Amino acid sequence: MQYSEIMVRYGELSTKGKNRKDFIRQLGRNTKAVLKDFPMVEVKAQRDRMHVDLNGADDKVVMNRLKDVFGIENFSPSIQVEKDMPTISEMVVAMIKEQFRPGMTFKITTKRQDKNFEFNTNQINNMLGDYVLDNVPGITVSVHNPDIEMRVEVRLNGVFLSSETIHGAGGLPVGTGGRATMMLSGGIDSPVAAYMAMKRGVKIDMIHFYSPPYTSEQALAKAKELTAKLTKFGGSIQFIQVPFTEAQETIKEQIPEGYLMTIQRRMMLRIAAEITKRRHCTGIFNGEALGQVASQTLESMMAINDVTNMPVLRPLISMDKTDIIKIAEKIDTYDLSILPYEDCCTIFTPPSPKTRPSLEKSRLFEGNIDVDDLVEKSIARMKITDIHPGDEFMNTDVEAFAELL
Ligand code: ATP
Ligand code: MG
DSSP states (O other), rough: OOOEEEEEEEOOOOOOOOHHHHHHHHHHHHHHHTTTTTTTEEEEEEESEEEEEOOTTHHHHHHHHTTOOOTTEEEEEEEEEOOHHHHEEEEHHHHHHHHOOOTEEEEEEEEEEOSSSHHHHHHHHHHHHHHHHHHHHTTTTOSSSSSSEEEEEETTTTTEEEEOOOEEEEEEOSSSSSSSEEESSSSSHHHHHHHHHHTHHHHHHHHEEHHHHHHHHHHHHHHHHHHHHGGGGGGGGGEEEEEHHHHHHHEEEEEOOOGHHHHHHHHHHHHHHHHHHTTTTTOOOOOTTEEETTSSSSSHHHHHTTTSSEEEEOOOTTHHHHHHHHHHHTOHHHHHHHHOOOOOOHHOOOOSSSSSSSHHHHHHHHTTHHHHHHHHHHHHHHHEEEOOOTTOOOOOOOOHHHHHO
16 A cells, blocks of 8 residues: 555654744754655644655655654554545545454544535544445444544545554654764764663764774774764764874873773863863763773762763663663664774773772872873864765675674
């Protein structure tokens, strides 16, 4: 069955007035962005609903894309027919027959926008209900809990029929929640944290630290590829790669081993905060979860967070690893994340970093290095790439992957 349009219902629209308008406008924009390669599709974001006119586009592909767009509560593929009862009746029966299994119940729900249509909602419900009972052997009516709810909308430009409601991604349209940076490694957690930030409407710019020649081109490509995976939730993402080699080498030379990790993290956060400020973003997201590793204890977070008063947001803070992995699998970043490319943090990580670093000692040891100079050098050498849906940075061939594992 070829559908004519997808009717989209909005998510959390509790907000009123201007926020509501922003929500709808942004959702329209984001939807157009993910369907950019379908020029015939028309997206009409109206007050109560959004209509996605397919004009011949493949409905399955379009629906698959819509499933990932934040701000959509659910949607129904609809078929447009002429405004005359015999045509409507035939199509209703055909659509029900496609889903019908013995023992199923149904219900017709009509909405009438066109008050000049020759029948009212009750009459339409009754006429169509009778026609279905006569033409689909074995089907019965259930008003309260039907297996098939056939929705009939009589609009000015035609009658729209739908019998399926598909869950959307929920959340808020990306771009309605301000702009922040995200510290993206190549690991499992940070892409999931990015996804969660986007789910609440935040537009994110990725900051990725890399340390050539200690880290390879593939490690960098992996972080870009992860970013490309995340564009399906809200369109293009800016990827900021920041060289970290000089800072790491200096820290390695000047700082006692037990504090290497803490000082490296302080330096990363300091650089990230400066980039965030210069880009007029208002927060830094990361993928930290309490207790996962040495740097993710409360004491460590206090010693590291000390370098900035910019909000550092940790969507995964109290999640279990198994639950984080489930989301990573759902958003299709897991297989990439587990590829064994070295991360800049692991390279100079001492065998036993302090799990309870002291804030005073961190500040004291850091006095040995010219922090501002290192921050400026890293920022001067950073590079920004616009990453769009569909961009590829790695050979995503599964067999090639398997060899690496
Ligand atoms: P992840 O799976 O996100 O790498 P993790 O559990 O491995 O997390 P760490 O490697 O200690 O933990 O990193 C903690 C957080 O620090 C990451 O989630 C990420 O936000 C940030 N981070 C780590 N490495 C980098 C990097 N190379 N570039 C940018 N941010 C990083
Ligand atoms: Mg990591």
